[in-house]
Amino acid sequence: MHKRFRFWMAAGLCWLATAAPAQPAAPSASAIEQQSRALMRASDAVLGVRAQAVDGARSARTLGADRQGSGVLIGNDGLVLTIGYLILEAEQVELVTDDARRIPARVVGYDVATGFGLVQALSPLPQPPAPLGSAAALQADEALVVVSGGDGGAVGPAQLASRRAFSGYWEYHLEDALFTAPPRGDHSGAGLFNLQGELVGIGSLVVNDALGPGKGRAPGNMFVPVDLLKPILAELRERGNTRASRRAWIGVNCVENDGELRIVRVNDDSPADVAGLQAGDRIVRIDGVAVDKLEALWKRLWSGDRAERAVELEIEREGKREAVTVQAVDRAYTLRRAQGI
Incomplete structure (x- = not known):
């Protein structure tokens, strides 16, 4: 089993596809097979991320010195996108495959403004990268897939609950964040994919108001939309940060x-x-x-x-x-x- 609950890909994909809004008819067998292959590829691109903070790191007081989450391979050169707090002030970083192999990596950049982090594998990765999709194209209540990585990685369904501005208590603000349900505890750096297997977000938080303020308790997750990466990717790779940070x-x-x-x-x-x-x-x-x-x-x-x-x-x-x-x-x-x- 490549990831826990991988069986859901075959058995549950049909439910996901027909759950999408404005679907005129049930998808054909060939369409389901095509989506299944796309999501398999997306799942393969998600890796575990383990990081050890440098001695004296101030962030260790709130994030701990040893951190564990996920990241998504987005480049043929081993470039992996994750959530920045996993690699903040990191001294050592490893990528963990589904079969528990550990691959050394280096920190490429951390963007304060978006919260994205980039690392690069120091050994070749055989799987192809995940294609970047468009979070802006997502529809209300759209069916999605969340994938976490590493030897304990999991695949599961999610639904877009809302999208709106988000202000974090730690001097952080996004104009357009994605909120999904049900909640996932393995959200840190997890990949959020559409049914075409395209990456649309990176997991950041567990929230209690996924539907929005004033709409009652609704546990879920907040994802940083991948659209925010596209304009800054070259700068982040070159400088390790961005002007907006x-x-x-x-x-x-x-x-x-x-x-x-x-x-x-x-x-x-x-x-x-x-x-x-x-x-x-x-x-x-x-x-x-x-x-x-x-x-x-x-x-x-x-x-x-x-x-x-x-x-x-x-x-x-x-x-x-x-x-x-x-x-x-x-x-x-x-x-x-x-x-x-």
Whole structure:
């Protein structure tokens, strides 16, 4: 069995195809066979990713030093696309095949803006790469396939639950993220494929609101659409990052609740820590502009043409307002790298 639940490919593919919206008739046997071959190829292109963070990595405090997830082969030269937090400040990276072989790899790039990470196998990979599809072409409720990699990899059905902007608590924002159901615990770096076997997204998170805000509890996953990779791929390969990633960072985790923005965590030795910000502080204004949503906070933080700048915050602490100046830095300069990289 090449991947756990691979039998689902043959038995469940017909259900997936007929579950797609606006399908005029059941697909023919030849169409099902063609889709099956495409999804087999997609499954073969998904590998396990294992990474060990460099000594002293700040990200190890939240992500751990040993990380495990998936990645998708997208290049004939061994280029693998994954989610960036798996390889953040990584010293050693391995790719794991379905038969548990471990192939050494190197970090090629990490894009702060999208969250994508690139690694490259240091030994030849025999399988063909997955073709890149179009997340923009996906339809509401479209049937999809999620594939994780490695010796514990799995294949399973998913449905597009919604697509919308997403703001993360860790100074992160996407204008158009993909949300799927049911939820998968092996989402980190997993590939999201359409029924033609084309890669349309890379797994990032488990969420409880896959249908969208105000639509009740709906567990699912958030995927970063592969459309965001296409304009930056060459730059990311060449430079290891992108111009869009060179933006201000202060080192806070914030949550949005009932029209208030609260700091829930301050990264050790970050600009926010140096400035004296604390968990529980409410952010009222940034650079003189009132904010009550994460999207507005992050976009204002990233405004301007310099990452290194003074950020003026008005906070509320224990019922009292005060002004705090934070000297923002470029996030890339705070990340540790393995010796020689």
